[in-house]
Amino acid sequence: MKNINKINNIKIIPLGGLGEIGKNITAIEYGEEIIIIDCGFTFPDSEMYGIDIVIPDVKYLVDNKEKIKGFFITHGHEDHIGALPYVLQQINFPVYGTQLTMALVESKLIEHKMLDICELNVINPNDILQIGDLKVEFIRTNHSIADSCSIAIHTPLGIIFHTGDFKIDFTPIDGKIIDLARYAELGKKGVLLLMADSTNAINPGYTMSEMTVGETLNNLFGKCTGRVIVATFASNIHRLQQIINSSQKYGRKIAFSGRSMERISEIAINLGYLTIPEGTLIDLKDIKLYNNNKITIVTTGSQGEPMAALTRIAASSHRSINIEKDDTVIISATPIPGNQKPVSKVINDLTRKGANVIYKSIEEIHVSGHACQEELKLIHSLLKPKFFMPIHGETKHLIQHGKIAEEMGLNKSNIFIIENGDILNLTKKSARVTGKVHSGKILIDGSGIGDVGNVVLRDRKYLSQDGIITIVVVIDRESQAILSGPDVVTRGFIYVRESEELVKDIRFVANKTIEKCINSDITQWSQIKRNMRNDISFFIYGKTKRNPMIIPIIMEV
Template sequence: MAQDKLKLIPLGGLGEFGMNCMALRWQDDILVIDAGLMFPEEELLGVDIVVPDISYLTENRDKVRGIVLTHGHEDHIGGLPWILSELNVPVYGTEFTLAFVEGKLEEHNLLDDAELNEIIPGHRLTLGPFSIMPIRVTHSLVDCVALAIHTPVGVVLHTGDFKVDLSPTDGQPFDLQAFAELGKQGVLALLQDSTNVDRRGYTPSEKAVRPRLNEIFGQTKKKLFFSCFSSSIHRIRLAMELAAEHGRKIAIIGRSLDNSTEIAQDLGYLEPAPGLLIHPGQIKDFPPEKLCIMISGTQGEPMSALSRAAVNNHKFARIDAGDTVLMSSRVIPGNEKSIYRVIDHLERRDATVIYDDGTAGLIHVSGHGSQEELRLMINLVRPKFFVPIHGDYRHLKRHVELASSMGLVEKAILMEDGEVLELDRNSATKTGNVTVGRVCIDSGGAASDVVEDLVIRDRRHLSEDGIVLPIIAINKGTGRLENLPEIVMRGMAVPEEGLIAEARQVVQRTLDGSSNEEKADYGVVKEKIRTDLKRFIQKSMSRRPLIMPVILEI
């Protein structure tokens, strides 16, 4: 009987923000929804990105039918290069999403081997026993879809990231009708985005920022620097319209903005007025009041165009006194320090900085639905079972409470990464766990750049306690010491020179107490020195630095 159940297995995104990846399994067929990454917390020293552990998929590689993407944000597609290097399966996404994916795979030399297939909202796609209907939803990016997955036991609806915007700037509204139709046919399980579950009311439409942005364009006397997420095509389109209305030329600065605006223009999502766009090199040819400079770096990334311009270190973007810098985005938790550092630099240049401080009108709106939209979706589709996705544990818990309080759902189930939920037409039961976790990657590279836990532990150790290098020169012929051991200490506040002299004596005593046979075996000598020095430093300084003896043969 277990064979006749649908398995729902989250591999990432439940219990954290980012790394979204969900597997659906029916007998010998697995469908994967999204393949995201997560940006590392501070304690993951030197790690650039974090992707889900896909051991479960690699162990069942012959059963994976494909990866279907809901939209093109990094937390949904950023893990693809890593996953496809391990598991080359077909990828499905909308036109705009695939354009982002192509650039990402090309960067990692994976594009030639990848099989990318376009999906269109309202057109079904069949993968093994799964018949998938993409449904148009609105979000802070264009061309986003929810997925209605028809399985042998019923429909599983995966919302992706969404908000209910009936008047978006691209004229492609949220498809309420399709969700209402699904509700009439019956939905077995609803997997719903939990990002804004703690926000009351509705999330405003993208058009709600227009009045305040229009005011800023009108009031700015000199250059206007406009910074937003490079994927916020709606916002970029709005800025282009306002720049044209206020007689300003637009220069685009920053690789990510360049790429996304180019893709959006190619696909018809951006149609700048003729002559509106200028090359960054032409900025100096126009008076300041005739310029709007779109610049990347809204989160204060150290090497971004805005960060460099803020310290007067950019070839084209020069911020002068009286210029206005508008940061039209939210502060992502964890980025506060770097954002406020950039704002401080901008203030030093006597620029007017406008950022999302909750005052004087909207300059940014969220791309995620608030409580009333989440309720609306549950009301429309009336699922039998409800599973919150995309969020920290507290968001998922709050979302279960919200769904349960409506009295429309038979069972709301709180799940975390790795748990297996088995569904049939009448029941939903957790039955076990699969291996999940996170894989840390340096420099956004391929599989060879995986950072093991041990490496991160060493980095943390070094950052907290420093390093000690005892350097011993031994005569190869006689086995005798050539001179007193040298001690190099880094990352340690050494109280006085006397400590280093004492440490030398400790090493010297260890060597004097070793037999010729021990001295001939450098592995043994190193271990003895490490042990004695560790004991001495711990006793005198209460520190546990990394100790790496170096033996030089002379």
């Protein structure tokens, strides 16, 4: 007989996804077992120059490796699976998820040449897995990607319910409605803690059904006389299906453009998540074989990403697509915060080239994948949790979701707005924050994991503002005479051909400083360099009101 009944507490430790959108990962620790829900990345913010992606710091999990039972993934979006290739390198444990989710994880691991060393397990919604002393149940939900699940963890202390990302869609494209009955059942059994998606907690009302987008698409397709180019998220399989349906209705062939669009549509077709009638799918290079009014192109770039297909089309740098006068471009997405300007640029560029561009402000060609306030209330009312912890959101979203829970009658002291790394410690009857574990961001730049830190980022920012000036001088070790230089090399500071005078002046200042140092018996190179930096910096600021980085280099021979 195990000592299962002696364990009277359970720890919830979010390591990402709180106080931020993305990088979702939560550890649930019961005795000697840790269940990990999701393992995503986030995109760098604008101050993180040169960084490709940001993943969660999982030191706590590495330190508690022996307890880990596996990764349980709610759905296949990057902010839920994207960090797996990096994290699995440190803690390699089985990964569980639905078919489409696992297919996307698989494709990711193949890219990182890691598939053969990882264990992937496909589960079905409604499956309940016995994991050590715990039961992990996947429950169907709706979201902007097919095959999304909430996860309920049955513990001897009660049910821990994690919604994953979700919305309530009564008319989803695949007919698979969120399993509200099971939510209600679990609510009756007694939910100890609810963790729920807060992304849209600020937005009143309901998120519209995905189906409404199909109606708008049909209307638009009906009016188009030339090609239709639709940009959307590659992973939004239901959106792709609706674009295919509208195309078929109007006798259009479909071509996919963009690497992730090609990759994900292929996976979705192979697994039967995407249905394309025989002969409808054509290769992008064959679009010229058909009349313009018989062509639909589905492309990446709905967020104005610099290298994505639509951005290249807008910039006239796409290999096989040039905008023509009767093209209609539909941007079936809304810009996520931070992307408004690049998306606007794409719209303007396409418009200027003569395309008729349809975007969210003009037609309802997008719906969110996240629950708005009334949907959140429905979920709260079904699950009736004892304790509540809003997840997946910036602080403002979490706070707002907390207010909703309060309006629903939950006591404020039972609502926990916490931060990444906080330990929420639950017993059958109580919950409180009992400490903090190490958590943070790991920056990925090229193939380097975490080797770019604050010093490097600060330098990149500094360099980006006013550039760099390098001053090199060769000095004789014995006589301390200047043998060569000072030579001045600048980058990102000023256009040198037009500023020869300034460069000459910098050389002069450097010379003077070195002479002064030597004459005052300052012989430490570090001191001479410091003086050079100060004098040149002062001189340049006076002349230009700029602060370039200044690097003096002294070479001894």
